[in-house]
Amino acid sequence: MMESKSFDSAPKDPLQEERDHLEYVLAQIRKQLKRDGTRLLETDEDEDADEALTADEIADATVAELARERFRKLRMATREPYFGRLDFLADGDARIDQMYIGKRGVDDPDTAERMILDWRAPAASLFYSFTGQGDEAAYESPEGPIHGQVYLKRNIVVRDGELQRVVDSYVHGQDTSATTDEFLLYRLAENKDSRLRDIVSTIQAEQNDIIRADKNLAVIIQGVAGSGKTTVALHRLAYLLYQHQERMSADRMAIFAPNAMFVDYISEVLPELGVGGIQQTTFADWALRILDYEVGLRDPSHRLRDWFGLKAAGARRAEYRDVEAKGALSCRDALEAFLKEFERTCIPEADFSPFEGHTLPLTDIVAWFRDEYSHYPLYQRRSRVLARVKRWMEIALKESSELDKKAQKRAATAKYRAYENLWPDFTPLALYRTFLDSQPGLGSASIHAPKKRGARYEVQAEDLAPMLYIHWRLQGVDPRDRFDHVVIDEAQDFSPFQIAVLRNYCPSGSMTILGDLSQSIHTYQGITDWDAFMSQFPEGHVGYYQLDVSYRSTFEIIEFANEIIRPFRQFREAKPVFRSGEEVVVEQVEWRTRLDQAVDKLSALHREASTVALLTRTEEDAHVYHHACLEAGVDAHLIDAKQSEYHGGISVVPIYLAKGLEFDSVLLVDVDEQHYDTSSLSAKLLYVGCTRALHRLHVHYTDALSPLIPRSDADERCGASG
Numbered sequence: 001m002m003e004s005k006s007f008d009s010a011p012k013d014p015l016q017e018e019r020d021h022l023e024y025v026l027a028q029i030r031k032q033l034k035r036d037g038t039r040l041l042e043t044d045e046d047e048d049a050d051e052a053l054t055a056d057e058i059a060d061a062t063v064a065e066l067a068r069e070r071f072r073k074l075r076m077a078t079r080e081p082y083f084g085r086l087d088f089l090a091d092g093d094a095r096i097d098q099m100y101i102g103k104r105g106v107d108d109p110d111t112a113e114r115m116i117l118d119w120r121a122p123a124a125s126l127f128y129s130f131t132g133q134g135d136e137a138a139y140e141s142p143e144g145p146i147h148g149q150v151y152l153k154r155n156i157v158v159r160d161g162e163l164q165r166v167v168d169s170y171v172h173g174q175d176t177s178a179t180t181d182e183f184l185l186y187r188l189a190e191n192k193d194s195r196l197r198d199i200v201s202t203i204q205a206e207q208n209d210i211i212r213a214d215k216n217l218a219v220i221i222q223g224v225a226g227s228g229k230t231t232v233a234l235h236r237l238a239y240l241l242y243q244h245q246e247r248m249s250a251d252r253m254a255i256f257a258p259n260a261m262f263v264d265y266i267s268e269v270l271p272e273l274g275v276g277g278i279q280q281t282t283f284a285d286w287a288l289r290i291l292d293y294e295v296g297l298r299d300p301s302h303r304l305r306d307w308f309g310l311k312a313a314g315a316r317r318a319e320y321r322d323v324e325a326k327g328a329l330s331c332r333d334a335l336e337a338f339l340k341e342f343e344r345t346c347i348p349e350a351d352f353s354p355f356e357g358h359t360l361p362l363t364d365i366v367a368w369f370r371d372e373y374s375h376y377p378l379y380q381r382r383s384r385v386l387a388r389v390k391r392w393m394e395i396a397l398k399e400s401s402e403l404d405k406k407a408q409k410r411a412a413t414a415k416y417r418a419y420e421n422l423w424p425d426f427t428p429l430a431l432y433r434t435f436l437d438s439q440p441g442l443g444s445a446s447i448h449a450p451k452k453r454g455a456r457y458e459v460q461a462e463d464l465a466p467m468l469y470i471h472w473r474l475q476g477v478d479p480r481d482r483f484d485h486v487v488i489d490e491a492q493d494f495s496p497f498q499i500a501v502l503r504n505y506c507p508s509g510s511m512t513i514l515g516d517l518s519q520s521i522h523t524y525q526g527i528t529d530w531d532a533f534m535s536q537f538p539e540g541h542v543g544y545y546q547l548d549v550s551y552r553s554t555f556e557i558i559e560f561a562n563e564i565i566r567p568f569r570q571f572r573e574a575k576p577v578f579r580s581g582e583e584v585v586v587e588q589v590e591w592r593t594r595l596d597q598a599v600d601k602l603s604a605l606h607r608e609a610s611t612v613a614l615l616t617r618t619e620e621d622a623h624v625y626h627h628a629c630l631e632a633g634v635d636a637h638l639i640d641a642k643q644s645e646y647h648g649g650i651s652v653v654p655i656y657l658a659k660g661l662e663f664d665s666v667l668l669v670d671v672d673e674q675h676y677d678t679s680s681l682s683a684k685l686l687y688v689g690c691t692r693a694l695h696r697l698h699v700h701y702t703d704a705l706s707p708l709i710p711r712s713d714a715d716e717r718c719g720a721s722g
């Protein structure tokens, strides 16, 4: 398959060996580019010559588009052709395979042999699963498992066609255990730019298992902050599309993200992995589209400000009880019972008699609706029944011996209209409002009537799942809206009912659901354990994975964050990768000068990093600090609930909107007992805030430090900060 060598080849200097190999590979890629380039030019000229394309020409154009795509991939490969090498001797083979692994597979133009193996190919799995514990290894191939021995695992950094680094993490017969993570640490220590990036060169074994999990599984990932959940889910999509090209397509996949800004933040990973056309959306945007914008969504900012504002936990909880109720599976069950009853009672209790002597008995209409059309969704059953009633009337009119046929038809049509109007409203909104009014503790008053003519009713986010459920029972699923695979990020903030609804649109159950219960800060709408989701999938069709290592932050930051959630035993602590950095700095500042000190600190942090964030508890505070930055001439971006783009640089953000993002350095302000009391919500907010930082974390407080920061720790660190 790839280049092979016999066992006894003399050891070479790794750098020189890789330099030679790179030179060969780049020369071969350029040769291929030249051939493809000439061919492309020819096809482009042909296309211009004739505008009306025949079927053959369309087929040619498709081939030409594929060729152009290949050309683009080859051009990318000249910059970074591969990132790793694995030497593997399969049992029974006489020669070792040298597999060079890259983002895209490339063949040698002279021999047509694989020169670079795509990272998603079965054999490439070895590069990730092999951790150097003994040299035995195996991977799953389409022909069954292939066992053998690993001789070398090497990380190679090529940038813009230049060899920059070679690190061997395993060499057969040598003790390389100490260097195993060197390459990963080197990658993690880099400053990040403003977007999430791919991790193909350093995917870890436990992440690889998730990426390559069976396509028919609903994969549920509980992963601590920074464990790579989002990144892994995006890589899984690229993997599924590569492995199951015939059965899955990008335009039938979707990523559900918590907000539009997060969609922007992750938008570059898939194109980097060579994948385009996957829908990236929020549950609300998707739901409103499926509902054909029958309703609008109330601006969520008010609720966010209220929930994360400073008030007693008890008071907060009571106001949000109906949100919790509307997201529960018991709500789905009550709604299903309501719809069953509606189905039973919706047929008008009347025969249809369009003119004297002709009557269509109720029993016939009922039989059509309940039996003949029972396999259609409700709305279609109603439409079919009414169309049949109309047809029956038209036949009756034709057969009638009435002399004034026109008058008879007019009268009959009026009767038909009146009959049609006897049927109740079959829209999600009408049914949902009736349902709410029938439920103790709920009511349709929560749905806001339009303020002016032509405007729509407005609902809250938690109303969308029940409305979609009704829509599904009324209309079924339009095949264009059916998913092959769905990714749900920050799933701890999804309700069980939302997952149930999404399942209707993804009948294969092929889903990747990821989140972290320690970060569930929207507790009024989310879940407290994963059983609420797992139980929705049949046994054997769901896989639960746990990611406990945090790759994002330094050892010191993770230790600090863990201490905050330690008293709350139900939360999982993150295990740090041993990447040591600066101590976390906890600093008391004067109330009077807190804004100036924060601005100074931000500027200082920004001198050493490309992305920096000042994190506040409330949105109001974020406005105040942002204003202070601008007054001081510091170019900072305020991120509020309406933001749809992430700019990088300096951001000022309430913590609840920073979830999912990361920054080289973070300054948490106002970490006092008034802003962060001993409640679990405060602990989770602080935990989320701390774990946004990759390299540096600073904490400012005035007056009394939040009791969530252990005092001994704070004293020590205050001392350290001087």
Ligand SMILES: Nc1ncnc2c1ncn2[C@@H]1O[C@H](COP(=O)(O)OP(=O)(O)OP(=O)(O)O)[C@@H](O)[C@H]1O
Residues within 6 Å of the ligand: 184, 187, 188, 192, 196, 197, 198, 199, 202, 203, 204, 207, 223, 224, 225, 226, 227, 228, 229, 230, 231, 232, 516, 519, 551, 552, 659, 660, 661, 662, 691
């Ligand atoms: N195997 C890896 N190699 C290199 N970097 C990694 C690896 N896994 C994760 N990372 C990095 O760790 C950071 C966190 O990843 P990601 O945002 O996907 O984590 P997450 O679990 O979704 O975090 P959160 O729950 O905080 O949103 C990113 O910078 C990502 O590139």
